Amino acid sequence: MSSILILGGAGYIGSHTARYFKDRGRELVVYDNLSTGFRDSVKNITFVEGDLHDTRGLERVMERHRVDAVIHFAAFSQVGESMVNPEKYYYNNLAGTLSVLRAMVNQQVQNIVFSSTAAVYGDPVRIPIVETADKKPKNIYGKTKLIIENILKDYEGPYGVRSVCLRYFNAAGAHPDATIGESHRPESHLIPLVLQAALGQRDHLDIFGDDYETPDGTCVRDYIHVMDLADAHYRALEHLQRGGASAAYNLGNGSGFSVRQVIEAARYVTGREIRAEVRPRRAGDPAILIASSDRISRELGWQPKMPELDRIIATAWEWHRTHPDGYER
Numbered sequence: 001m002s003s004i005l006i007l008g009g010a011g012y013i014g015s016h017t018a019r020y021f022k023d024r025g026r027e028l029v030v031y032d033n034l035s036t037g038f039r040d041s042v043k044n045i046t047f048v049e050g051d052l053h054d055t056r057g058l059e060r061v062m063e064r065h066r067v068d069a070v071i072h073f074a075a076f077s078q079v080g081e082s083m084v085n086p087e088k089y090y091y092n093n094l095a096g097t098l099s100v101l102r103a104m105v106n107q108q109v110q111n112i113v114f115s116s117t118a119a120v121y122g123d124p125v126r127i128p129i130v131e132t133a134d135k136k137p138k139n140i141y142g143k144t145k146l147i148i149e150n151i152l153k154d155y156e157g158p159y160g161v162r163s164v165c166l167r168y169f170n171a172a173g174a175h176p177d178a179t180i181g182e183s184h185r186p187e188s189h190l191i192p193l194v195l196q197a198a199l200g201q202r203d204h205l206d207i208f209g210d211d212y213e214t215p216d217g218t219c220v221r222d223y224i225h226v227m228d229l230a231d232a233h234y235r236a237l238e239h240l241q242r243g244g245a246s247a248a249y250n251l252g253n254g255s256g257f258s259v260r261q262v263i264e265a266a267r268y269v270t271g272r273e274i275r276a277e278v279r280p281r282r283a284g285d286p287a288i289l290i291a292s293s294d295r296i297s298r299e300l301g302w303q304p305k306m307p308e309l310d311r312i313i314a315t316a317w318e319w320h321r322t323h324p325d326g327y328e329r
């Protein structure tokens with residue numbers, strides 16, 4: 001039986017997606033170098049430790065597991081860090097993906113679902129953002145993802161590689177059974193940081209700028225539940241395996257919440273005190289990112305099942321509360 005290769009499947013979104021596929025009886029193998037991921041996030045799932053840059057290693061896995069499709073999550077993904085260390089991002093995200101594509105071409109694997117991002121758009125001219133909007137990334141991280149999207153288009157004609165690029169807005173939440181959840185070390189994402197403050201693991205949360213042109217001056221983002229993202233990957237892969245055309249889709253809930261609103265919602269959900277202090281802006285942050293996900297709803301029938309911010313935060317809280325130290329290393 002053929003299987004799906006999940007690159008970066010031991011990370012936050014990858015592990016939830018791997019679980020979602022496994023629960024639906026799909027054969028899969030996770031390949032990850034554990035640089036930011038955790039072996040314990042993919043218990044009971046076939047796992048190979050390896051690096052994207054090891055083309056031959058990837059080819060061996062593709063051969064051995066009869067891989068006919070790749071879902072590619074493996075990347076570095078911190079906006080702020082990409083601005084101070086661009087080389088780290090170009091080398092891992094871009095050079096790493098070229099190695100994946102070489103292995104796919106050599107092994108004639110022709111379907112790929114790629115983790116792209118809202119960061120490809122930069123400062124949007126219109127809200128909500130549609131897929132055809134201008135793409136002028138404001139940070140190096142977004143640039144690496146946009147370059148890869150363009151490279152993928154060039155691999156279709158000559159090599160027959162069809163791709164779906166999923167441009168997620170801000171992934172959040174945890175599996176409803178709270179056995180897996182979000183864990184980055186060091187943590188840089190807003191919701192886990194807010195919940196760490198609620199747990200008393202941090203004294204307060206830094207708000208990066210309150211002088212943006214938004215209703216309360218803090219940045220607005222579109223938070224999307226990680227299980228809704230997993231479902232979108234499932235649909236995207238089925239689409240490719242049915243012979244569907246290459247495409248790019250936004251994934252968000254279509255509503256934006258400011259940093260202050262997220263903190264307020266977390267206070268409500270947790271019932272805990274959360275202190276916050278305003279700091280200067282973080283480099284590379286657009287003021288507002290809100291998705292239109294109409295295209296994926298129309299073409300793949302995707303609809304978010306957990307769009308409410310309080311519920312998203314409640315699932316994250318259940319994970320953080322029961323796993324205050326995250327996964328074991």
Ligand SMILES: NC(=O)c1ccc[n+]([C@@H]2O[C@H](COP(=O)([O-])OP(=O)(O)OC[C@H]3O[C@@H](n4cnc5c(N)ncnc54)[C@H](O)[C@@H]3O)[C@@H](O)[C@H]2O)c1
Nearest residue numbers: 008010011012013033034035036037051052074075077171
């Ligand atoms: N978290 C978000 O809000 C968000 C939003 C938009 C896009 N994305 C994209 O989604 C993907 C997953 O994000 P995440 O939040 O789950 O990140 P994550 O850091 O939790 O997961 C990334 C995984 O890739 C692995 N990895 C990284 N470089 C590798 C390499 N060279 N070889 C093998 N494995 C490697 C890491 O060990 C980790 O398990 C990334 O591509 C990210 O850019 C994330």
Ligand SMILES: O=c1ccn([C@@H]2O[C@H](COP(=O)(O)OP(=O)(O)O[C@H]3O[C@H](CO)[C@@H](O)[C@H](O)[C@H]3O)[C@@H](O)[C@H]2O)c(=O)[nH]1
Nearest residue numbers: 077079117118119169170188189190206207208219259285
């Ligand atoms: O301690 C913190 C951390 C974050 N923020 C702000 O909170 C918002 C969300 O930040 P974060 O959780 O770091 O996410 P983003 O920088 O928006 O990036 C996420 O969302 C992008 C898509 O929108 C993805 O591409 C990235 O991979 C993913 O990390 C931003 O305005 C940050 O400035 C703070 O004010 N204080």
